[in-house]
Amino acid sequence: MKTNTCKNCASGQLVRGENRMSSTSLKRPYSDITARQEAYSGAYIQAVAAVAGCSIASPKPDNDKIDWWVSSRVRGTTFTKPQIHIQAKCFLNAAAKGEHTSYTLDIDTYDNLRDERVSSPRILVVVLVPNDFPDWLLQDEAQLALRHCAYWVSLKGAPEILNQATRTVHLPRTNIFSPRTLQAMMVRASNGEDLAGVTDAEELA
Numbered sequence: 001m002k003t004n005t006c007k008n009c010a011s012g013q014l015v016r017g018e019n020r021m022s023s024t025s026l027k028r029p030y031s032d033i034t035a036r037q038e039a040y041s042g043a044y045i046q047a048v049a050a051v052a053g054c055s056i057a058s059p060k061p062d063n064d065k066i067d068w069w070v071s072s073r074v075r076g077t078t079f080t081k082p083q084i085h086i087q088a089k090c091f092l093n094a095a096a097k098g099e100h101t102s103y104t105l106d107i108d109t110y111d112n113l114r115d116e117r118v119s120s121p122r123i124l125v126v127v128l129v130p131n132d133f134p135d136w137l138l139q140d141e142a143q144l145a146l147r148h149c150a151y152w153v154s155l156k157g158a159p160e161i162l163n164q165a166t167r168t169v170h171l172p173r174t175n176i177f178s179p180r181t182l183q184a185m186m187v188r189a190s191n192g193e194d195l196a197g198v199t200d201a202e203e204l205a
Contacts (some may be wrong), residue, residue: 001144033133037090040136041127042067044150044178045088054177054186065112066122070182074189083120084185084195088112090127095148100170101128110167114158121185121195124169125152125177152194174199 008029031039042058045068049056068086089103103126107114113122119136127150129136138145152169161167170175175181187204188195 004053004165026028036133040129041088044088044127044146045125047146048177048179054182054184065109072186074186076187079193082189084187084189085120085122087122087124089124092131094146096128096173098171099152101126102168102170104166104168107161107165107167107169110155110161111120111156116157121154121189123152123154125150125196126171150177151175152177157197
């Protein structure tokens, strides 16, 4: 495969070179696409938590529809060292269009995420990735790009759904799961406040 130079690195534009995987690597002995989606969404969330300066762990066993615990050392008016619980999903799709991106949850997961009685806030994080898995990650000497984007939503207090096996939820495209937003969530959680409506423009003090 021909190697591309890093002539676009200064502008922040990644080019595809020999570091782009071949779709043939989807075949055995490598993981199937579902396992890759699970691992990739976790890696994305861990990267955001690392930049935010938060600790992250995965509950074992995962018997409560929660994939990740994220915690910080923030001291708020109500709690010290708050923790946020995350249900992670990875969705094969082109980049989001319109005001929202949507994801369909099984009803048990939906009910767990809407529970108002839990001690730690819960959110859903959906990582959108290109349909062609080698395009999920682009790399050169200047940067590593994880594609496309992760969005989040708090379903706390959402309505009960009867006689349905699934529920489609909508994640606003303004709800980008970023390090700055995660820090703002920690401040709200430490003050005993809901996470709905958190933005990366909020004060962190």
